[in-house]
Amino acid sequence: MKIVKLLLLLAVLGIGAAATVMFSGVVNVAADEPHSDLVYWLLEETRENAIKKAAQAIEVPDLSEPELLLTGGVDYEFMCSGCHLKPGQSESDMSIGLYPAPLI
Numbered sequence: 001m002k003i004v005k006l007l008l009l010l011a012v013l014g015i016g017a018a019a020t021v022m023f024s025g026v027v028n029v030a031a032d033e034p035h036s037d038l039v040y041w042l043l044e045e046t047r048e049n050a051i052k053k054a055a056q057a058i059e060v061p062d063l064s065e066p067e068l069l070l071t072g073g074v075d076y077e078f079m080c081s082g083c084h085l086k087p088g089q090s091e092s093d094m095s096i097g098l099y100p101a102p103l104i
């Protein structure tokens, strides 16, 4: 019974702490200012783990196939290059304000 009360107290304290952070506005989520190390770490860990989980069932195709690369190149041009840029390009209207900046 004692352990249940302790767990309940910890849950209430945790929810209270989360609500305090949420409603105080102390965490700046704006993309035009770098996050604190803690917030950056939390976001990166969350993102990395979400990608790992979502990508588990994806089978990497044979990327040595030239036709596949050509097909992907067209898709990349239309869907990705605005932010991830293309060879010889150092920035675009889209890429300038991205934070975190995507790898090129």
Ligand code: HEC
Pocket (backbone or CB within 6 Å): 047, 075, 076, 079, 080, 081, 082, 083, 084, 094, 098, 099, 100, 101, 102, 103, 104
């Ligand atoms: C609107 C802008 C935008 C577009 C369009 C876009 N991306 Fe991104 N992408 C980003 C940003 C910003 C990040 C970095 C996110 C981070 O580090 O948290 C990113 C990250 C990634 C990453 C992880 C590695 C890295 O660069 O940080 C991959 C892989 C990726 N994008 C693939 C794609 C592909 C494939 C497309 C097209 C189908 C695409 N993206 C289109 C903005 C974009």
